[in-house]
Amino acid sequence: MQYNHLDIEKKWQEFWAENQTFKASNESEKPKYYVLDMFPYPSGAGLHVGHPLGYIASDIYARYKRHKGFNVLHPQGYDSFGLPAEQYAIQTGQHPAKTTEANITTYRKQLDKIGFSFDWSREVRTSNPEYYKWTQWIFIQLFNSWYNKDSDKAEDISVLEKIFKKEGNATVNAVCDDEIKLFSSDEWKAFTKVEQEEVLLQYRLTFLSDTEVNWCPALGTVLANDEIVNGVSERGGHPVVRKKMTQWSMRISAYAQRLLDGLNTIDWPQPLKDSQTNWIGRSQGAMVSFNVDNGSEKTPSDVKLTFKELEALKELRLNLSKAEMTLWNELKNKKGAVKFRKKYTIGTFLVDYVCLAKNLIVEFSGKEDEVARTEFFNNESFNVVRFKNEEVIENVLKVVAAINNAIQFPKKIESTSVNKEAVKDENQYKIDVFTTRPDTIYGVSFMTLAPEHELVSKITTDAQKAEVKAYITATAKRSERDRMADVKTISGAFTGAYAIHPFSGEKIQIWIGDYVLANYGTGAVMAVPCGDQRDFDFAKHFEIPIPNIFEGVDISEEAHTDKDGTKIANSDFLSGLKYKKALKLAIFEMEKRGFGYGKINYRLRDAVFSRQRYWGEPFPVYYKDGMPQMIDAKHLPIVLPEVEKYLPTEDGKPPLGNATEWAWDSRGKKVVSNDKLKNKTVYPLELNTMPGWAGSSYYFNRYMDPNNENEIASKDNLEYWENIDLYIGGSEHATGHLLYARFWQKFLFDKGIVPVDEFAKKLINQGMILGTSAFVYKATAFIQNGCGCSDEKSNDDVIDKIPTVFVSKNLFNSDDEFEKVVKNYLLDTKFLNPNFADLVMITKTPLHSDVSLVNASDELDIDGFKNHVLNADYKNAEFILEEGVYKVGREVEKMSKSKYNDVNPDNIVADYGADSLRLFEMFLGPLEQAKPWKTSGISGVSSFLKKLWKLYFNGEIFEVSDTEPTKDELKTLHKTIKKVEEDIENFSFNTSVSTFMIAVNELTALKCNKRAILEPLTVLVSPYAPHIAEELWSLLGYKESISIVNFPIFDAKHLVESAKNYPISFNGKMRFTLELPLDLSKEEIEKIVMENEKTIAQLDGRIPKKVIVVPGKIINIVG
RNA sequence: GCUCAAGUGGCGGAAUUGGUAGACGCGCUGGAUUCAAAAUCCAGUUCUUUCGAGAGUGUGGGUUCGAUUCCCACCUUGAGUACCA
Known part of the structure; x- marks a missing residue:
């Protein structure tokens, strides 16, 4: 009997659908295994053969795990909100829901044809209200949470409110907006409701903030960086401006460190981890304050200890008394502005604890020189509180409360001598900088501020005003892109002002320059030209001194950026030290003298969560007195309203501004018509929608219990399935989806909603499948210029007679040869009169040909080419052949419609079958690697399946023998079991296809048709080629699906050789x-x-x- | 620039606790079958060669009895990322 893939594949696909063969149970004796593909976006273009690569790999693994006795969850769904559907809606007026639905139908049909073992009963779509109800719900949870740095997790906002009520915000150690005002509990209570909400919004994990965006007035939308080309919009070429917009943001920065740490616990590809690490961008360094010179004399403080004394101090810090230890245990967890240090030197005194930011010293009483100490500390503007040993041991909490009180309500210091700080007047400005190289602080010879820095206008001297102003205007004109792209040009302007070097007391120039970015760090740098190339270039260009602070290093040509192995020189107390020690000591000294502190900075910025689009999740938010209010979770989902047009409104509001039914009735608890907005209890709803990553940041949890109406998923299901065991998808999601999803997972974990804080244990990036483009070479004839011919018309005749000619690839090696070949052909065929031969010039143009017109030997189907819809112009073209055929050129490019090298899996399935497609996609090469597709190669796997089929047949009759297998037959089988099992475990699917081929070749040679060999072989093949395996399995006499039959067990004894x-x-x-x-x-x-x-x-x-x-x-x- | 990955026949690729380089497939060559073609089957196919053999895994070194595999330097390609202080 002939192997007929069409009948067999249809039969088993129907069987699986009817019997729900792959439906996963939430309860099972078996161990669980969760295999997931990255959420597909159902695009209108449908699939090409590159798309299913990862799905096939994950399907093989899922099927293998079922054979291995696991309860496998292998769901699929659609990330169905998105821009393309909205774009299409704007162009055609069709509702995006409709086109999305149609796309999904096509998509599903294509997927079904490939024979995936998806549990379709769990399908989710992000654009379904039943699904985005939970997206909205998570948003509310984020809004109702703040990040407590002390407990290092997200906590409910009510906890924060309680603290505010009790003790104000001074002791709160939270991730929040910059520059939060301090308030006491009384002040909190005195705030109006709106004021209180404003304060809370500064702490919430999702919050409103003014963010700079690329606004395109003509399109009425915000554009992503890559939608802008040369300062104008990619579509339409309209001007784009930077504009501040109030948008929802997510405080992902709160999780920066945990997102970094978590990478060590998951089995993800190193390049992916690297790019996340890079994106988070942790840098360790110091914040340093530079005072701007205001003319008053100021001597640098000269109190310092030798390195030896410092080492001794370290020792002291490790040996604390019991009381000291008890109090330290309470104080050490305070961070940020209320961070305490123990055994610290202030002047020449050693204090027990000090909070440098709040100028508070905490000591145990009973020191001999207490009076002198107090006087000195007060002179240095420190408050001092003292406790007895017993107080601490008896009730440490009471002591801590007293300390907190002292922080919040500092006593006015009555100085006995002239306070140095008193000279501080309103002209005293400070420039804060973050540096990763505090060890090079003595190399600072100037400072550079971003042109947008707020201090620029305040410190610029009259003499420099004009120049600075001109420079700022010039930079403002340059787009951020320009500024980033142009690395070569060095530009800047001197402000005329000077800063005081905090250690040396020297005056250093303050410049502005656009190489400093306003939105990174503090928007200012301390320039160390000898140690940083950009600072070096800047200093060279503007002839600023470049002091050398490296021992024995030549810096005449370029900066010295290495840190290891170099000793610091010319740096006072840092001289002679290596990088690590100098770094520590510099920070130590800064902290002691109070103008700097060690800090860890992250590049990761909070994520903007608003989109001015229609086709996305609406926010469950309305506005009362301008303040955002969450709609109670029990009224979710807030369903996307209908609109007439999908464009922004005429006055620039997002598309939801077109909705007429988009107001919240706070009494009726429902969405009502905008007409009712006059009513006191009806409020406007949020007009923005959520971004694409909202729905995809938790879907893997929803699959565990996709139809639950009361919870995101039941506790039992979440605990049973836990997280994804194997996640497969493209590397393009490295920093988008995969970082945001990890953030949400950690948040949901903090809130006790999910049981684990990483959502995917193992992740594999499948490589791209590239297209093998085919080129034909067209000859274009034209008349040579300046030939001195009188009659132009006759020249036209000459050209008109010449048909379009294509030249086979191997007939020429150069353009000259090409011309010669074409001319000879034209002369031979009389298309060209020999008299005009010298007038005519021929050029070569390679054109993409549809790859379906080319066979395995690179020969073009000429008739097919002439009659192809795209080649109407070439119906009468001539082809110059080599050995009777036209050969095309080949090149590997990205697979795309425009290059005519895309291949639709539907055609492959129809011609060769889904099993062939699956095998061939795996056979192409290692899963993770990019590799070119060439349809011709599929004949290899196709004939393999035919050979496999033949093993079970004697002519037309299915015939399997029950006789004992021979040694050689067993050897082949067990060799195959061993290799295939190893390969699947290592995700090396390409080599197991080869192994199958070898096995079938060997068994064919042995003329083996023994049941004892063929039955296990069928199971081995089944994950890869499930249709033929099911068919053979049923022919072998089984009624049940092969999908959960036990995987054959390898027995080494069959491989022993003598x-x-x-x-x-x-x-x-x-x-x-x-x-x-x-x-x-x-x-x-x-x-x-x-x-x-x-x-x-x-x-x-x-x-x-x-x-x-x-x-x-x-x-x-x-x- | 930086980070990462990868360089093996005409092509996709295989082989690494260091031990027969080129498995398997495509393509190609020859043969069988056929009126012919497709399909199928058989044999061959890294290069050079004086047919004895010799060379060979991006290049140049090194370690080793032995290197595609380990080390060093360089070249090329691809991916990501960037005035990140």
């Missing part, structure tokens, strides 16, 4: 082989080999220096 075909090498080069029994000793082997005539011939009389015998492996004769 002899080995030894390779005999001379100086490492294999010259011949020799079959020898495996039970020989080294000496016996050596003897036999040395006596062999081939060995003697090889040696040609030489005496070997050494003979290496590795039994069972190799023999190497040296000499």
Whole structure:
């Protein structure tokens, strides 16, 4: 019987659908295994053969795990909100829901044809209200949470409110907006409701903020960076401006460190982890304050300790008394502005604890020089509180409360001498900088501010005003893109102002320059030209001094950026130290003297969560007195309203501004018509929608219980399925989806909603499938200029007679040869009159040909080409052939419609079958690698399936024998079991396809049709080629699906050999082989080999220096 | 620039606790079958060669009895990322 893929595949796809073969149960005795593909967006273009690659791999793994006795969850769904559907809606007026639905239908049909073992009963779509109800719900949870740095997790906002009520915000250690005002509990209570909400919004994990966006007035939308080309919109070429817009943001920065740490616990590809690490961008350094020179004399503080004294201090810090320890345990967790340090020197005094930011010293009483201490500390503007040992031991909490109080309500210090700080007047400005190299602080010779820095206008001297202003205007004109792209041009302006070097007290120039970015760090840098190339270039350009602070390093040509192995010089107390020690000591000194502190900075910025689009999740938010209010979760989902047009409104509001039914009735608890907005209890709803990543940041959890109406998923299901065991998808999601999803997972974990804080244990990036484009070479004829011909018309005639000509690829190696070939052809065929031959010039134009017109030998189907819809112009073209055929050129490019190298899986499935497609996609090469597609290669796997089929048949009759298998047959089988199992575990699917081919070739040669061999073989093949396996399985007499039959068990005894075909090498080069029994000793082997005539011939009389015998492996004769 | 990955026949690729380089497939060559073609089957297919053999895994070194595999330097390609202080 012939193997008929069409009938077989249809039959089993229907069988699986009817029997719900792959429906996963939430309860099972079996261990669980969760395999997931990254959420597909159902685009209108449908699938090309590159798309299913990852799905096939994950499907093989899922099917394998079922054979291995796991309860497998392998769902699929659609990330169905998105821009393309909205774009299409704007162009055609069709509702995006409709086109999305149609796209999904096509998509599903295509997927079904490939025979995936998806549990479709769990399908989710992000654009379904039943689904986005939970997206909205998570948003509300984020709104109702803040990040407590002390407990290092998200907590409910009510906890924060309680703290505010009790003690104000001074002691709160939270991730929040910059520059939060301090308030006491009384002040909090005195705030109006709106004021309180404003404050809380600064702490919430999702919050409103003014964000700079690329606004395109003509399109009425915000554009992503890559939608802008040369300062204008990619579509339409309209101007784009930077504009501040109030938008929802997510405080992902709160999770920066945990997102970084979590990477160590998951098995993801290193490049992906690297790019996340890079994106989070942790840098360790110091915040340093530079005072701007205001003319008053100021001497640098000269109190410092030697390195030796510091080491001694370190020792002291480790040996605390019991009371000291008790109090330290309470104080050490305070971070940020209320961070305490223990055993610290202030002047020449050693204090027990100090909070530098709040100028508070905490000491144990009973020190001999208490009066002198107090006086000195007060002079240095420190408050001092003292406690007795017993107080701490008896009730440490009471002591801590007193300390908190002292922080919040500092006593006014009555100084006994002139307070240095008193000279501070309103002209005293400070410039804060973040640096990763505090060790190089003595190399600072100038400072650079971003042109947008707020201090620029305040400190610029009158003399420099004009220049600075001109520079700022010039930079403002340059787009951020321009500024980033142009690295070569060095530009800047001197402000005329000077800063005071905090250590040396020297005056240093303050410049502005657009190489400093306003929105990174503090928008200012301390420039160390000898240690940073950009600072170096800047200093060279503007002739600013470049002090060298590196021992024995030449910096005349370029900056010295290495840190390891270099000693610091010319740096006062840092001189002679290496990077690490200098860094620590510099930070230590800064903290002691109070103008700097060690800090960890992250590049990761909070994520903007608003989109001015229609086709996205609406926010469950309305506005009362301008403040956002969450709609109670029990009224969700808030369903996307209908609109007439999908464009922004005329006054620039997002598309939802077009909705007429888009107001919240706070009494009726429902969405009502905008007409009712006059009513006191009806409020406007949010007009923005959520971004694409909202719905895809938790869908993997929803699959665990997709139809639950009361919870995101039940606790039981979440605990049973836990997280994804294997996640497969493209590397383009490295920093978008995969970072945001990890953030949400950690948040949901903090809130106790999900049981684990990483959502995917193992992740694999499948490589792209590239297209193998086919090129035909068109000849274009034209008349040479300046030929001196009088009659132009006759020249036109000459050209008109010449048809379009295509030249086969191997007929030319150069453009000159090409021209010659074409001319000769035209002369031979009389298309060209020899008299005009010299007038005509020929040029070559390579054109993409549809790859479906080319066969495996690169030969073009000429008739097919002429009649192809795209080639109407070439109906009468001539083809210059080589050996009777037209050969095309080949090149590997990205697969796309525009290059005519895209291949639709539907055609492959129709011609060769889904099993062939699956095998071939795996056979192409390693899963993770990019590889070109060439349809011709599929005949190899296709004939493999035919050969496999034939093993079970004798002519037209299905015939399987029950006789005992031979040794060789068992050896083939078990070799195959071993290799296939190893390959699947290692995700090396390409090699197992080869293994199957070898097995079938061997069994065919052995004429094996034994049930004992073929049955296990069927199971082995089943994950890869499930349709043919099911068919053969049923022919073997089984009624149940093959999908949960146990995987064959490997037995090593069938692979034991008694002899080995030894390779005999001379100086490492294999010259011949020799079959020898495996039970020989080294000496016996050596003897036999040395006596062999081939060995003697090889040696040609030489005496070997050494003979290496590795039994069972190799023999190497040296000499 | 930086980070990462990868360089093996005409092509996709295989082989690494260091032990026969080129498995398997495509393509190609020859043969069988056929009126012919498709399909199928058989044999061959890294290069050079004086047919003895020799060379060979991006290039140049090194370690080793032995290197595609380990180390160093360089070249090329691809991916990501960037005035990140």
